[in-house]
Amino acid sequence: MEFLTVANYRLLTRQITKLLNALSTSKDKDVIAAVKGLIETDLRAALPQTDQTDTIVHQLHQVTDRTDADLFLHAVKSYVIPFKAPTAEDLKKLFKKEKRLRIPPLQSYDWKEVTCLSWKDGGTHRQYFVIEQEGKWKTLQGVTKVDTLKGVCRICRQHTLVNLFTATVRGKTEDTFTSYSHYICEDPAVCNSNLDNAEQIHTFIFENQQNK
Numbered sequence: 001m002e003f004l005t006v007a008n009y010r011l012l013t014r015q016i017t018k019l020l021n022a023l024s025t026s027k028d029k030d031v032i033a034a035v036k037g038l039i040e041t042d043l044r045a046a047l048p049q050t051d052q053t054d055t056i057v058h059q060l061h062q063v064t065d066r067t068d069a070d071l072f073l074h075a076v077k078s079y080v081i082p083f084k085a086p087t088a089e090d091l092k093k094l095f096k097k098e099k100r101l102r103i104p105p106l107q108s109y110d111w112k113e114v115t116c117l118s119w120k121d122g123g124t125h126r127q128y129f130v131i132e133q134e135g136k137w138k139t140l141q142g143v144t145k146v147d148t149l150k151g152v153c154r155i156c157r158q159h160t161l162v163n164l165f166t167a168t169v170r171g172k173t174e175d176t177f178t179s180y181s182h183y184i185c186e187d188p189a190v191c192n193s194n195l196d197n198a199e200q201i202h203t204f205i206f207e208n209q210q211n212k
C-alpha cells in the first residue's frame with residue numbers, strides 16, 4: 001500500500017546516504033549504532049506512525065552496504081504516493097491567464113519523485129509551480145532573473161546556485177499589487193529533489209500566492 005509522500009522518500013534517501021557515510025568511515029559498532037539511532041529518531045518524527053514505518057525502520061537497520069541501500073530504496077519506492085499528474089489541458093486551466101503557456105514534458109516525469117512540479121519558460125523568464133494539497137493543485141507563477149549566484153534557496157534551504165524569483169500578488173483592492181522576491185534554486189529539478197519536507201514548498205506557495 002502507498003503511504004509515504006515523495007518528501008518522505010527523499011528523507012529516507014538522505015538518511016541512507018548518512019548511514020553509508022558512517023559505515024564507510026567507521027568500523028566501531030557503537031558509532032554505527034548511534035548513527036542508526038539518530039536516523040531512526042528523525043524518521044519516526046517525519047514518517048506516518050504505522051506498522052509499515054516500523055517495518056521500514058527495521059529494514060534500514062539491516063543495511064550494511066550500497067547494494068543493500070539500493071535494494072532498500074527500491075522497495076521503499078513502492079510505498080510512495082505519486083504526485084497527481086496533470087495533463088497539458090489541466091495546466092492550461094490552472095494557468096488560464098497565460099496566453100502562451102509553455103507545457104513541460106509531462107511524459108518524462110517520474111511522479112513518485114515530484115513534490116513540486118516547477119518549470120521555466122526560457123523565452124519569457126517565467127517560472128511556474130504546481131503543488132498538490134489534499135488532492136487539489138495549487139499554483140504560483142512569477143518571473144526569474146537570468147543572473148545566477150551562490151546562495152541559499154528560500155524553498156529547499158540548500159546552498160546552491162540561485163536566482164531571483166519575483167511573484168506579483170494582487171492586493172485587497174482592485175488596483176494594488178505587491179511583489180515578493182526571493183532567491184530560489186536556479187534549477188527547479190534540483191530544488192524538487194532537495195525537498196525532504198513538503199511543508200517548505202507549501203509555505204513558499206502560500207506566502208506568495210496570487211489571487212485568482
Ligand SMILES: [Zn+2]
Nearest residue numbers: 153156185191
Ligand atoms: Zn531550492
